[in-house]
Ligand SMILES: Nc1ncnc2c1ncn2[C@@H]1O[C@H](COP(=O)(O)OP(=O)(O)O)[C@@H](O)[C@H]1O
C-alpha cells in the first residue's frame with residue numbers, strides 16, 4: 197500500500213532523511229519511533245505529498261507520488277487521514293466547519309449530507325456538544341479530537357490513518373480517550389495505521405491494547421499482557437536512517453546499543 201524506496205530529504209544543509217526504505221501493507225500497523233528532530237513528521241508529510249524528497253521514490257499502490265501533479269495528489273490523499281502533531285485547526289472556523297471544510301468546499305456538496313457526516317464524526321469523538329464552538333473555546337484534548345474527526349471525513353472514509361504524536365502534551369485521562377479512539381479505528385474499522393511517536397509508552401499502548409465490540413453494541417477496552425496486535429511492526433529512526441525495523445519481540449531482544457538505550 198505504501199512503499200518508500202531510498203528516500204532522501206534535506207532542509208538547507210541539514211540532511212534529515214539519508215536513505216529511508218520501508219513498506220506498509222494494507223491492514224498493517226506500524227509505529228515509527230525516534231527522538232525529537234529525527235524526521236518522523238517529515239516522513240508522514242512526504243507520504244501525503246506535502247513536499248517532495250530530494251531523491252528516492254514514494255509508491256502508493258505502486259504509483260510514485262513524487263512525480264505527481266497537485267491534482268493527482270489530491271486524489272491520492274483521499275485515502276489518507278492525517279492527525280497532525282499540533283491539531284492544526286483553522287482558528288476562524290467553527291468546529292463544524294473545521295471538520296467538514298473539505299466536503300463543504302466540493303462543487304456539488306449537499307449540505308445536509310455533509311452536516312450528517314460531520315455530526316456523526318463529532319459523536320464518534322464525543323464532541324457533539326461542541327459543534328458550534330470555535331477552536332479557541334476548546335481544551336487541547338478537545339482540539340485533538342476535532343483534528344481526529346476531521347481526519348476521518350470522506351465518502352468513503354480514509355482507510356489509512358497517519359497519527360503524528362497524537363497524545364503529546366495531553367493529560368493522561370485525555371490521552372487515554374484519544375488512544376481508545378485510535379484503537380477502535382484499528383480494531384473495529386480495520387484501518388491501516390501509521391503511528392509516529394517519541395514516547396515509548398504511547399507506542400506500547402498502541403501495540404498492546406485492544407478494543408473489542410461486544411454483542412450488545414458496546415465497546416470494551418482491554419489492556420492485554422504483552423501480546424502485540426497482529427501485523428504490527430516497529431521502526432526506529434536515527435541519523436536519517438532506519439536503525440531498527442521489526443516485531444516487538446525483536447525490539448525487546450535487540451542487541452544494538454542504540455536500540456537498547458532508546459527502549460531503556
Ligand atoms: N519545513 C522545514 N524547513 C526546515 N527544516 C525543517 C522543516 N521541516 C522539518 N525540518 C527539520 O527537519 C528535522 C526533522 O524534523 P521532523 O520531521 O519534524 O522531526 P520529528 O517529527 O522526528 O521531531 C528537524 O531538525 C527540523 O527542524
Ligand SMILES: [Mg+2]
Pocket residue numbers: 236237238281360361
Ligand atoms: Mg514531529
